[in-house]
Amino acid sequence: MELSALVPFLAAAIVAGTPILFAAVGEVMAERSGILNLGVEGxxxxxxxxGFMITIVTGNHWTGIxxxxxxxxxxxxxxxxxxxxxxxxxxVSGLALTIFGTGVSGFLGKSYQGMPTADPFTPCVVPLLSDIPVLGPILFKQDVLVYISIILALGFWFLLYRTSWGLTIRSAGENPAAADAVGISVSRxxxxxxxxxxxxxxxxxxxxxLAYVPSWQENLTAGRGWIAVALVIFALWNPLRAIAGAYLFGGVEALAFRLQTAGIQISSFFLSMLPYLLTILVLVLVTVRLRQEAGAPLALGVPYDREER
Amino acid sequence: MMRFGKLGIMVLVLALMTALVVGCGTADQGDKDAAKDKAEEFKVGFIYIGAPGDAGWTYAHDQGRIYLEEKIPEVKTMTLEYVPEGGDAERSIEQLAQEGCKVIIANSFGYGDPILEVAKRYPDITFLHCSGLKTDTNVSTYFGRIYQARYLSGIVAGSMTKNNKIGYAAAYPIPEVVRGINAFTLGVRSVNPDATVKVVWALTWVDAAKEKAAAESLIDAKCDVLAQHADTPAVQQAAEEAGILSIGYNSDMSKFAPNANLTSPVWNWGPYYVRAIQAVMDGTWKSEEYWGGVEDGIVDLAPISDKVPANVKQLVADKKADIIDGKWDVFTGPVKDQSGAVKVPEAQKMTDAEMLSFEWFVEGVEGTIPK
Incomplete structure (x- = not known):
């Protein structure tokens, strides 16, 4: 692929990766504290x-956010x-919440299906930075939510690994009994x-x-919540690696269409399968690797009960 | 406290019982009223794969339902939304039959076998199955030649492109979609032989984000008019944002992209529903495999944007008149495939069977049909 085609491709990869990035960074925080949340999709x-309904009602996308x-x-x-x-x-709780969320969102949004958004997020061009060749159009001509997602990912990484709060969170996920013993409220x-x-x-x-599509359709996420859950493992529970992972996953989605327009003869069924294949591969690799070095929070998925110490 | 608690419960039980008795009484009364109405009204039930709010497929069918109620005042309709395809649909169809529907209409391919099952048990009820394959004495199938409207929209797209590159975001590589792409491309090249139609498979009917991504890849490939065979308006919105032009599908999609949208091939089920229901009411209805075209008004073009010059609009109107008069149809030879080989010889028409099993692209399409 030539450079001229690469720039819009990478820009599209970032956009496609952003919804997954938000969700995955959130899931990293939950899992770091020891709670597995499979309700992300819901x-x-x-x-x-x-967000869509409130934006329609108020006409302002920030109230929607x-x-x-x-x-x-x-x-x-x-x-x-x-x-x-x-x-x-x-x-069980997570799965139930995914099913519940699918239903309740369809129910709530029934009369909003297919409506145009009142006030969508549009790309905002960052002055000066957007003039940088190659990097400018990829990174600095995106909508403001893209910047927010990156800032949040960086912020949560800093919180987890560079502050005492991060230590508290991680200890709740690694060894809640020890955390409890030093006076941390694991529940809180x-x-x-x-x-x-x-x-x-x-x-x-x-x-x-509000930004990517932007309108409401039933089951709009179409499995992206599950990709986010898989991405957390891919990122080894680290928000920084989640950024790279999200754009990689977004890139595969964007690539599938670009190979087709470039006339490259690969079955589009194969291409649309790639993100999921990647997920499985990563799961296999990470599981094999985890036998040697711990990556997952040790107490992930285990309820903490003080009485059972 | 204990005594008061028991007393409270007794009062509550009494209140509930009273409510039940009163409630049932009202229900009985309601049933009698309903029975009185039944003598006069003619009930028609609709089984929907989606909801009318989708702005696409089911929306178009629901417009037909409303049209039917307006045209034949005796008709009272009822709908069931989001009915899953397959065996489970039998319950929903049976439910409508028991509610006293005289005609039951189902709007998706996958309802075929359940309909035939229920139809056997209710020989007095007429069933209309959209895009279905199998009929019975009391089951008709119906569909429209949307490819004719796609050809007409192709004339518009071919006249309006400046780059001679048109993009087409398609759902799945099935004959119905391939036929649409081919008809559209023939329309494009009838006015602009240099233009090509680039196809991208989204491999989804309703993932708005994926459809948008597919549209954007076409925009990056320098296409300046986009068409779609997908159910959400995402492609229209992508075109609007990029400041290029677009052709919609299913219903008039100009409201999603007021600047980009030129026109949309649309479904117009109302007239068919009125004809079929009237025939059932008159006792003249017979089972058929209906595949109507622009001559019946079942498929059409939404109003064409003012951006399109008058001579192009005239050309579209002329072609439409030719189809209506039966002088000409879209897949009349010579039609060449992508390699340039003549597939349909001069002056010959493709048969319906050939059109229903399309699995090759005409000349001018850029893309492949994944096997």
Whole structure:
């Protein structure tokens, strides 16, 4: 591929990767605190539909963003209540929330299907930086949510690895009993991180309905929430690697169409299969690797019960 | 406290029972009223694969339902939305049959076998199955020659392109979609033999984000008019954002892309529904495999944008008149395939069977049909 074709391709990869990035970084936070959240897909859908509806009603996309965050956050609150307070099975709760989110978003958005967005996010050109050859059009002619997603990923990485709060969060996920012993409220940390995860998933959904597409269709996310969950493993629970991973996954999606327009003879069925093949490959590789060095938080998926120490 | 609790529960139970009795009484009354109406009204049930809000496929069918109610006042319609295809659909169809529907209309291919099953049990009910393959004494199939409208939209696209590059975001490589691409391309090249139509397979009917990405890849490949065979308006929105032109599908999509959209091949089921229901009411209905075209109004073009010059609009109107008069149809020879070989000789027409099993592209299409 020539350079002239590479620039729009990479720009498209970033756009396609952004909804996954939001959701994956949120999921990293939840899993780092020890809570596996398989409800990401449902939370993204609820975020997407809430953001879209409120934007239509108010005519302002920022109110939509707040609604999307609230929607995803509320779903995550349910997950936290079930898994932290009631110590329920995290897998079951997450799956149930995905199914619930799919249904409730379809129900809420029924009369909004196919409507044009009132106030979509449009690309904002960063002065000076966008004039840099190659990098400028790829990185600095995107909509503001793309920048926010990168800033949030960097911010959460800093929080996790460079602050004492990060240590607290990670200890809740690695060894909650020890964390408890030094006076950390494991429940509070897990609640907080799960809700952050839901808020981020809501943002990822809203990116689809307010910036990328931008309109509401039933099941708008079409499996991107699951890709985000897989991406967390791909990124070895690190928000920085999640950035790279999200753009890689987005790139595969964008590549599938660009190879077709370039007239390269690869079956489009094969190309549309690639992101999922990549997910499986990464799962295999990471699982093999994890036997030697721990990557996953040790207490991931295990409810913490002080009585059972 | 305990006593009060028991008393409270007793009061509650009493209240509930009263409500039940009163409630049932009202329901009985309602049933009687309904029975009285039944004598006069003619119930028609609709089974939808989606919801009317999709702005596409089911929306078009629902417009037909509304048209039917307007034209024949005795008709009362009821709808079931989001009915999954396959065996489970039998329950929904049966439900409509038991509700007293005299005609049941189902709008997706996958309802075929369940319809035939229910139809056997209810010989007095007439069933209309959109895009279906199998008929029975009380089951008709119906579909429209949307390819004719696609050809007409191709004339518009071919006249308006400046780069001579037109993009086409397509759902799945099945004969229906291939036929549409071919008809569109023939339309394009009838006015602009230098133009080509670049096809990208999105491999989805309803993933708006993927359709948008497919559209953007076509825009990056310098296409300046986009057409679509997909159910969401995402392609139109991509064209609008990029400041290029577009052709919609299913229903008039100009509201999603007021500047980009030139026209849309549209479904117009209303007149067919009115004809079929009227025939059932008159007792003249017979089972058939209906495949109507622009002559019946079942397929058409949405109003053409003012951006399109009057002579192009006239050309479209002339071609449409030729099809309506039966003088000419889209796949009349000579039609060449991508290699330039003549597939349909001069002055010959493709048969319906050939058109229904299209698996090659005509000359001018850039792309392949994945096997």
């Amino acid at each position: 939370m993204m859908l609820v975020g997407a539909v809430m 707040i609604a999307a965050m609230a929607g995803g956050g509320l779903m995550a609150l349910i997950h936290a209540f079930i898994t932290v307070t009631l110590k329920g099975n995290q897998v 940390v897990r609640y907080l991180c799960t809700i952050i995860g839901g808020i981020m998933a809501g943002l990822g959904g809203a990116y689809l309905s």
